[in-house]
Amino acid sequence: MIYLDHSATSPVDPKVFKAMEPYFVDSFGNASTLYSLGREARKVMEENRKMVASLIGANPDEIIFTSGGTESDNIAIKGTAYRLKDKGNHIITSNIEHPAVDETCKYLEKKGFNVTYLSAGEDGIVSVSDLQDAITDETILITIMHANNEIGTIQPINEIGEIAREHKIIFHTDAVQSVGKIPVDVNQLNVDMLSLSAHKLYGPKGIGALYVKRGVRLEPILHGGGHEKGIRPGTENVAGIVGLGKACQIAKENLEETEQYVTSIRDEIIEKVLSEVEQSYLNGHSTKRLPNNINFRFKSIEGESLVLHLDAKGIASSTGSACSSKKLEPSHVLLALGLEEVDAHGSLRLTLGKENKKEEIDYIVKSIKDAVETLRKLSPLWCQVEQ
Amino acid sequence: MYSEKVMDHFSNPRNVGEIEEADGIGTVGNPTCGDLMTIYIKVKDNIIEDIKFKTFGCGAAIATSSMVTELAMGKTIEEALEITRNDVANELEGLPPVKMHCSNLAADALHAAIDDYKKKLAEK
Ligand SMILES: Cc1ncc(COP(=O)(O)O)c(C=O)c1O
Numbered sequence: 489m490i491y492l493d494h495s496a497t498s499p500v501d502p503k504v505f506k507a508m509e510p511y512f513v514d515s516f517g518n519a520s521t522l523y524s525l526g527r528e529a530r531k532v533m534e535e536n537r538k539m540v541a542s543l544i545g546a547n548p549d550e551i552i553f554t555s556g557g558t559e560s561d562n563i564a565i566k567g568t569a570y571r572l573k574d575k576g577n578h579i580i581t582s583n584i585e586h587p588a589v590d591e592t593c594k595y596l597e598k599k600g601f602n603v604t605y606l607s608a609g610e611d612g613i614v615s616v617s618d619l620q621d622a623i624t625d626e627t628i629l630i631t632i633m634h635a636n637n638e639i640g641t642i643q644p645i646n647e648i649g650e651i652a653r654e655h656k657i658i659f660h661t662d663a664v665q666s667v668g669k670i671p672v673d674v675n676q677l678n679v680d681m682l683s684l685s686a687h688k689l690y691g692p693k694g695i696g697a698l699y700v701k702r703g704v705r706l707e708p709i710l711h712g713g714g715h716e717k718g719i720r721p722g723t724e725n726v727a728g729i730v731g732l733g734k735a736c737q738i739a740k741e742n743l744e745e746t747e748q749y750v751t752s753i754r755d756e757i758i759e760k761v762l763s764e765v766e767q768s769y770l771n772g773h774s775t776k777r778l779p780n781n782i783n784f785r786f787k788s789i790e791g792e793s794l795v796l797h798l799d800a801k802g803i804a805s806s807t808g809s810a811c812s813s814k815k816l817e818p819s820h821v822l823l824a825l826g827l828e829e830v831d832a833h834g835s836l837r838l839t840l841g842k843e844n845k846k847e848e849i850d851y852i853v854k855s856i857k858d859a860v861e862t863l864r865k866l867s868p869l870w871c872q873v874e875q
Numbered sequence: 876m877y878s879e880k881v882m883d884h885f886s887n888p889r890n891v892g893e894i895e896e897a898d899g900i901g902t903v904g905n906p907t908c909g910d911l912m913t914i915y916i917k918v919k920d921n922i923i924e925d926i927k928f929k930t931f932g933c934g935a936a937i938a939t940s941s942m943v944t945e946l947a948m949g950k951t952i953e954e955a956l957e958i959t960r961n962d963v964a965n966e967l968e969g970l971p972p973v974k975m976h977c978s979n980l981a982a983d984a985l986h987a988a989i990d991d992y993k994k995k996l997a998e999k
């Protein structure tokens with residue numbers, strides 16, 4: 489199988505798995521206990537906190553372990569909203585956020601907060617001047633993703649961060665898709681909080697972290713035994729933390745090399761498909777995008793059928809087509825780009841990883857070309873386009 | 876998520892294409908997700924002697940179109956009108972609940988083609 493769905497999840501790196509293994513059966517201690525088994529767990533946890541911090545240029549005491557991206561986003565957004573609700577009730581986000589942010593904002597709207605959803609525009613990038621215009625005296629939080637999970641576009645986080653700082657507004661970014669793929673430095677990005685998740689960078693599922701800058705206070709949304717500074721109580725997932733730490737360490741060591749390698753595969757696939765397949769387009773900005781993200785649009789065909797055809801050829805991919813979503817609605821990200829619903833139907837997302845091979849490129853391109861042609865022969869829309 | 880039968884009809888759809896000078900043409904669109912299906916029939920002595928389809932839609936939409944053409948081929952107009960939305964899904968060994976509307980689409984397209992045929996017949 490050629491796996492081209494790394495933005496959904498990535499395989500666990502065997503080195504990560506190996507690092508985790510001792511922490512299930514042998515070194516199973518509870519990190520809050522006093523005897524040596526527990527102390528060992530505490531020690532290994534703190535070592536791994538350093539590795540996570542080091543990947544994003546943070547201090548270890550600014551890292552809170554969570555169960556993943558969704559939880560980090562919830563803690564950051566609700567925690568800030570509840571903490572600062574007497575100061576103001578306005579939140580700014582974008583219209584291309586992952587549901588972990590989008591749905592959290594919608595929930596807060598129901599609870600009486602006002603939310604502005606900045607429009608990402610045709611190229612999938614939020615405008616800094618729109619953000620500036622949206623700020624009011626009531627604004628307490630800005631939450632805008634670093635890189636989009638569907639179209640891979642990279643947002644001007646450091647500029648937004650500067651503006652947020654000028655206005656003394658808390659700024660959170662969901663960097664689940666960018667951490668480990670492009671350089672991410674919390675100081676350079678001017679962020680107060682940042683979410684990341686292990687399973688997108690060759691670590692295990694169910695573990696992640698929230699960076700919280702020193703001095704930033706959150707209202708806890710979970711209550712319990714006071715772990716992780718009381719922000720995320722619950723017996724620590726030591727094996728998971730080791731997995732996250734190791735994944736961050738490996739990502740840091742190979743960041744530049746992997747970034748260049750994956751970018752070269754990305755660009756070759758994009759170039760070949762756009763030139764070999766009629767009426768094919770790239771969704772999202774062509775260069776301000778993640779090194780591993782490709783999002784095509786093919787006229788007159790539907791994405792779920794395309795994904796099924798590619799699966800039959802041994803290629804795992806995904807689509808933003810309405811037909812493949814549980815609610816039968818096209819991806820809100822593709823609609824945010826201004827695409828018609830019928831065109832959003834024809835989208836195909838390929839997200840690459842470090843284990844993909846250059847030798848696979850021609851097979852991938854040919855498979856896409858064949859599948860698109862097969863489906864167009866079936867499509868009543870295609871002959872209308874041809875005529 | 877799809878049965879083997881669905882995947883078979885999706886991967887090797889039967890009766891794909893258009894019929895020139897068709898006796899009846901039915902096109903239906905699905906408002907839920909904006910998909911489109913057209914069925915063409917050729918009728919001789921009240922029997923559907925040829926039927927073809929073109930579909931823009933998901934795996935289920937393609938499989939149900941293929942199945943409905945197979946079910947209707949060689950049937951009399953009256954028999955073909957009795958093919959229901961459920962028949963199509965049942966013949967495919969079931970569809971995921973969210974995809975049931977795609978099977979409705981296929982039966983509706985067949986019925987629309989037959990209505991068109993009857994209308995043309997009345998005009999003659
Ligand atoms: C941008 C973004 N944010 C948040 C998440 C959720 O992360 P997790 O699956 O770790 O909860 C994802 C993953 O699907 C994502 O792509």
Ligand code: FES
Pocket residue numbers: 810811812816908910931932933934935936974977
């Ligand atoms: S055609 Fe859209 S779900 Fe079947």
